[in-house]
Amino acid sequence: MFNPHLLSEFAQYYGFHYDIVxxxxxxxxxxxEMDRGLRGCSSVLAMLPAYINPVSTVPIGEKVIALDAxxxxxxxxxxxxxxxxxxxxxxxQKSFMPGTKGRMSPKQFFDHLASLxxxxxxxxxxxxxxxFTFSYxxxxxxxxxxxxxxxxxxxxxxxxxxxxxxxxxxxxxxxRGVKVPDKIVLLNDTSATLLAGLVQARxxxxxxxxxxxxxxxxxxxxxxxxxxxxxxxxxxxxKIGFSSDKAQIVVCEAGGFMPRYLGCLDKEFxxxxxxxxxxxxxxxxxxxxxxxxxxxxxxxxxRDGVVKFKKSEKFLAMTSLQTRDVNEFMxxxxxxxxxxxxxxxxxxxxxxxxxxxxASMVTERGAKLSAAVLAAVVEKTAAGFDPFIPxxxxxxxxxxxxYRGLRKSLESYLHIALxxxxxxxxxxxxxxxxxLFGAAVAALTE
Numbered sequence: 001m002f003n004p005h006l007l008s009e010f011a012q013y014y015g016f017h018y019d020i021v022x023x024x025x026x027x028x029x030x031x032x033e034m035d036r037g038l039r040g041c042s043s044v045l046a047m048l049p050a051y052i053n054p055v056s057t058v059p060i061g062e063k064v065i066a067l068d069a070x071x072x073x074x075x076x077x078x079x080x081x082x083x084x085x086x087x088x089x090x091x092x093q094k095s096f097m098p099g100t101k102g103r104m105s106p107k108q109f110f111d112h113l114a115s116l117x118x119x120x121x122x123x124x125x126x127x128x129x130x131x132f133t134f135s136y137x138x139x140x141x142x143x144x145x146x147x148x149x150x151x152x153x154x155x156x157x158x159x160x161x162x163x164x165x166x167x168x169x170x171x172x173x174x175x176r177g178v179k180v181p182d183k184i185v186l187l188n189d190t191s192a193t194l195l196a197g198l199v200q201a202r203x204x205x206x207x208x209x210x211x212x213x214x215x216x217x218x219x220x221x222x223x224x225x226x227x228x229x230x231x232x233x234x235x236x237x238x239k240i241g242f243s244s245d246k247a248q249i250v251v252c253e254a255g256g257f258m259p260r261y262l263g264c265l266d267k268e269f270x271x272x273x274x275x276x277x278x279x280x281x282x283x284x285x286x287x288x289x290x291x292x293x294x295x296x297x298x299x300x301x302x303r304d305g306v307v308k309f310k311k312s313e314k315f316l317a318m319t320s321l322q323t324r325d326v327n328e329f330m331x332x333x334x335x336x337x338x339x340x341x342x343x344x345x346x347x348x349x350x351x352x353x354x355x356x357x358x359a360s361m362v363t364e365r366g367a368k369l370s371a372a373v374l375a376a377v378v379e380k381t382a383a384g385f386d387p388f389i390p391x392x393x394x395x396x397x398x399x400x401x402x403y404r405g406l407r408k409s410l411e412s413y414l415h416i417a418l419x420x421x422x423x424x425x426x427x428x429x430x431x432x433x434x435x436l437f438g439a440a441v442a443a444l445t446e
Contacts, residue, residue: 001350002349002350002351002353002354002357003354004357006306007301007306007354007357007358007361008361010301010304010306010358011358011361014263014264014265014297014300015261015262015263015264015265015266016262016263016265016266016297016361016362016365017361017365018361018364018365018367018368020261020365021259021261021365021368021369021372022261023368023371023372023375023413023416023417024372024417024420025260026259026260026261026369026372026373026376027372027373027375027376027379027417028376029257029259029260030045030254030257030372030373030376030377031376031379031380033045033257034047034252034376034377034380037252038234038236038237038238038239038250039238039239040238040239044256044257044258045252045253045254045256045257046137046149046251046252046253046256047237047239047250047251047252047253048137048138048139048140048188048250048251048252048253049140049234049237049240049242049248049249049250050140050187050188050191050231050248050249050250050251051140051141051142051144051248052144052185052187052191052195052248052249052442052445053246053247053248053249053445054194054195054198054218054219054233054247054248054249055195055198055199055441055445058081058199058440058441058444058445059081059128059444060081060082060083061080061081062080062081062128062444063078063079063080063124063127063128064078064079064080064127064128064129064130064131064440064443064444065077065078065079065117065120065121065124065127065129065130065131065181065443066078066079066089066130066131066132066133066436066437066439066440066443067113067116067117067130067131067132067133067169067439068133068135068189068192068435068436068439069097069113069132069133069134069135069136070097070133070135070189070225070226070435071097071135071225071226071227071287071288072096072097072100072226073094073095073096073097074094074095074096074097074098074112074113074116075092075093075094075116075436076092076093076094076116076117076120077089077090077091077092077093077120077436078090078091078120078123078124078127079436079437079439079440080440081199081440081444087196087199087433087437087440089433089436089437091119091120091123093116093117093119093120094116095112095115095116097155098112098113098155098157099151099155099156099157099160100155100156102156103156103157103158104156104157104160105157105159106157106159106160106163106168107172109157109160109168110168110169110171110172111172111175113168113169113172114169114172114173114175114176117130117169117173118173118176118178121173121178121179121180121181122178125178125179127181128181128183128443128444129181129182129183129184129185129443129444130169130180130181130183130184130185130443131185131187131192131438131439131440131441131442131443131444132165132166132169132184132185132186132187132439133187133188133189133191133192133435133436133438133439133442134146134148134165134186134187134188134189135188135189135223135227135229135435136148136149136150136151136155136188137149137150137188137251137253137256138165138186138188138251140186140187141164144166144183144184144185144186144187144442145164145165145166145167145184145186146164146165146166146186146187147162147163147164147165148160148161148162148163148165149161150275150278151275156274165186166184166185166186169184170184183443185439185442185443185445187249187438187439187442188229188231188251189223189227189229189396189434189435189438190221190222190223190229190230190231190251190252191221191231191249191251191438191442192221192434192435192436192437192438192439192441192442193221193222193223193231193394193395193396193431193434193435193438194219194220194221194231194232194233194249194394194438195221195249195438195441195442196394196396196431196432196433196434196435196437196438196441197219197221197392197394197429197431197434198219198394198441199437199441217383217384217389217390217391217392218232218233218247218381218383218391218392219233219391219392219393219394220232220374220377220378220381220391220392220393220394221249221394221396221434221438222374222377222393222394222395222396222397222400223395223396223397224285224286224287224370224395224397224399224400224406224410225286225287225396225397225398225399225400226286226287226288226397226398226399227255227282227286227287227288228254228255228281228282228285228286228370229251229252229253229254229255230251230252230254230373230374230377231249231250231251231252232249232250232252232377232378232380232381233247233248233249233250233381234247234248234249234250234380235247237250252377254281254373254377255279255281255282255286256278256279256280256281256282257280257281257373258280258281259280259281259284259369261365261369262280262284265293265296265297265300266280266283266284266293268296269283269289269292269293269296270283272296273289281369281370281373284365284366284369285366285367285369285370285399285406286399287323287397287398287399287403288323289323290323290326290362290363290366290399290403291321291322291323291324291325291326291327292321292322292323293362294326294358294359294362294363295318295321295326297358297362298315298355298358298359299315299316301354301358302315302316303316306354307351307354307355307358308351309343309344309345309348309351310345310348311343311344311345314343315343318339321339321340323399323403325338325339325340326340326359327402327403327404328340328341329341329355329356329359330356330359330360330363330404330405331404333352333353333355333356334349334352336352340355360405363403363404363405363406363409364405364409366406367405367406367409367410367413368409368410368413370410370413371409371410371411371412371413371414371416371417372413372417374393374410374414374417375414375417375418378391378393378418378426379418384418384424384425384426385422385423385424385425386425387423387425389425390425390426390427391425391426391427392426392427392429393426393427393428393429394429394430394431394434395428395429395430395431396430396431396434396435400430401430411428414428
């Protein structure tokens with residue numbers, strides 16, 4: 001029998017019920033960690049300066065090479081911008097992200113990146129520069145290179161940690177004998193999303209001053225795909241002595257936030273990952289983890305006898321279920337298709353409903369925690385109270401766009417977190433090819 005009260009009690013007992021989460025408390029925790037990170041104190045949020053200023057205009061017609069190293073794929077393309085800010089990508093090269101198919105040495109890692117970049121340099125040897133979106137925590141330098149601090153998303157290349165990514169790519173390209181431009185700009189995917197959001201803005205209020213002289217409002221970059229992160233413009237970064245009216249981008253490394261509302265199943269799941277003890281916020285909300293976490297919770301429900309069905313032993317033995325499988329199931333649970341839906345017989349509708357119910361609670365909690373973190377970052381811009389200058393949230397990520405129930409819940413909780421006491425003005429805009437086009441913008445900045 002489908003029993004929502006029993007399922008809710010199960011969620012409360014194991015500590016993953018979304019009702020446990022207090023948005024205001026999480027938001028305050030995040031703001032404290034942000035301040036500590038900016039000051040250089042011990043913090044779960046790295047608050048990494050990007051040394052890149054947010055810009056909304058780029059040279060027209062110039063070609064650059066844009067690279068995007070994401071959680072699953074590595075892409076390289078020639079990119080140019082039109083007068084309307086529209087970007088076009090040519091000669092796209094794409095492969096798996098090195099380190100996702102087995103361990104790689106630093107040489108193997110950088111040679112793989114160079115193998116896709118070199119053909120573009122051979123075709124356009126006089127490009128203005130290379131913009132490289134590298135979607136992992138980096139310590140940026142003033143010369144716009146980045147030293148890798150850690151890998152998330154289950155990348156297996158531990159000896160690359162501590163290396164300068166731009167320099168590693170340059171050396172690998174030199175080994176191939178191709179001409180390398182002087183300018184290689186490293187940036188995080190959230191910085192790229194922020195930059196792409198500025199350039200691709202279609203609302204006139206975001207393209208310079210409007211008819212009343214109102215300036216462009218701040219843009220926050222938000223990634224919710226394989227991973228989870230945010231970037232925003234900051235005018236004061238005490239740990240590097242930066243204080244200016246002209247802001248620079250700060251990458252929060254928000255996936256590293258440690259929510260106080262985690263239960264024993266979260267801790268068991270964390271212990272099973274390649275990087276236990278870190279990226280806990282990412283592990284409750286991002287695409288690399290939310291599906292497998294849901295499967296672990298389902299399996300506990302089966303072991304406890306909360307959910308029963310004929311093929312339960314077959315389900316418990318399954319080890320390869322991922323987020324895409326959970327999402328496929330949640331989009332059409334009654335279709336009984338895919339590796340999860342096929343487990344249930346026609347007379348097991350109640351068990352099917354129990355799986356969907358538990359999965360929805362995991363999704364709801366991930367959305368609530370994500371909204372609280374995002375609200376804190378948006379508030380840190382110290383904007384959003386002027387009705388004519390909303391904060392713009394530029395979003396990229398397939399988890400945000402297609403994971404069943406996540407976007408709707410996240411946006412609802414975000415409104416509660418930002419506007420519960422007074423009106424707050426913001427817009428949420430998904431941006432196209434943000435990591436790739438944002439890298440191109442970075443390569444064209446002074």
